[in-house]
Amino acid sequence: MMIERFLLVPAVCAAAAVALVACGVKKTETVELNPDELEVQAPALDEITLVLKEDGKFYQEGRKKPFGGVDVEERIEVDADGNEKRFVIETPYRSGVIDGVKRTYFSGGSVREERHYKKGKPLHVVGYYSDGSKKLERLLNDQDVAEGPSKRWHRNGTLANEGSYDAHEEHHGIWKEYAEDGSLCGQYEWEHGKLKRIIFETDTQRGRRLVHYGEVEGANNTPPAAGVAPR
Structure with missing residues (x-):
């Protein structure tokens, strides 16, 4: 501190409007301003x-x-x-x-x-x-960490994922993942931060899951074909 x-x-x-008043007549003139001369603290x-x-x-x-x-x-x-x-x-x-x-x-x-x-x-x-643009929205518990419903958005404004956190800010319950076009690309079941079950995922999302979350027992853990990149 x-x-x-x-x-x-x-x-x-780029420009500002300056109002001029003379002889009871209001005149609006557009003048060019140099952005380098303007600063917001x-x-x-x-x-x-x-x-x-x-x-x-x-x-x-x-x-x-x-x-x-x-x-x-x-x-x-x-x-x-x-x-x-x-x-x-x-x-x-x-x-x-x-x-x-x-x-x-x-x-x-x-x-x-x-x-x-x-x-x-x-x-x-x-x-x-x-x-x-909005990136995420989450509830906070008394320890000032996320607990409960959570949503995250892509830069283009479409929903990226939604689910819930436990009291230790770990994924818990059903989480859904969405592509940038808004389509569902993955649905998972979590248990206190551990990925337990894959309900649904596209090939593209599988590649992302392997990179970020790792393999899941009993699931398809084969990397997607070349050219199918994680979103």
Whole structure:
């Protein structure tokens, strides 16, 4: 939380309308604006240090009252290839607990995730692609992890999969997988994170399943023919 720099998000704007009023007559003139001269500021990274105390509430370091306000921090994630990804997180607090919508931003300034809370209790999370389209929606339990119904969408807006998680955010029950054209390509039965049974899957989906989930006893575990790539 001890970060001082700001993230600046370039605004894309080709023209703006300027209203001119003279002699009682309104005139609208279109003028060209240079996008390089326009900047929209993302949430500022602050210097607040919050401490979680035994009463379960957050306090600003050196203060006696529970924290109320918005804390903004930067998070760095490293992927499997060692590449760093930076995100800005904006967290609202009321009386020392998270209350409202906690937002995570991509480095470009668009919203990556919105986690909803009410008086410290997690409710649900909505994820987004960098272009702003919805990516996923899940319920949250008291441990702030997914539990219950879940849906995920392709970038084109069609449903990608739907199912449920158990209390440990593991696949549980029936899950359905959909191709980008909206057609059903796989239906599976899970038991607390373990794939137990294949109800249905296309050849293409079988290739994806072998890559991501592995083989299933008693099922067709033969990779699809060359040229049939996992979606």
